Amino acid sequence: MAAINVTKQNFHDYAAEGKGLVLADFWAPWCTYCRRIAPAFEKIAEQYAGELTAVKVNVDEEPELAQEYQVEVIPTLILFRDGKAAGTVVAPDSKAAIEAFIEEYGRNR
Helix, strand or coil: CCEECCCCCHHHHHHHCCCCEEEEEEEECCCCHHHHHHHHHHHHHHHHCCEEEEEECCCCCCCHHHHCCCCCCCEEEEEEECCEEEEEECCCCHHHHHHHHHHHHHHHH
């Protein structure tokens, strides 16, 4: 399943009130590094379909969400477990780094 673009109106349905794991990517279209890591994030969304929901938050369109979750640098990934932020990683450098983040904060705690 591909990553889902979310807005302030439906973000909490997925992340803050959701069950299970939700991986949120806070990004912006002008961010070169965000565009570079996007294919890895999409592969994670497909690979972990059924285990987690992957969502994307455009910080230019949803600055309130970025402020609420204290996102100051993009890309920032936040992993939610049963509605609560379980961990954050800023600017992961590879698909492997994202997988390690999921393993550390999603499964083993």
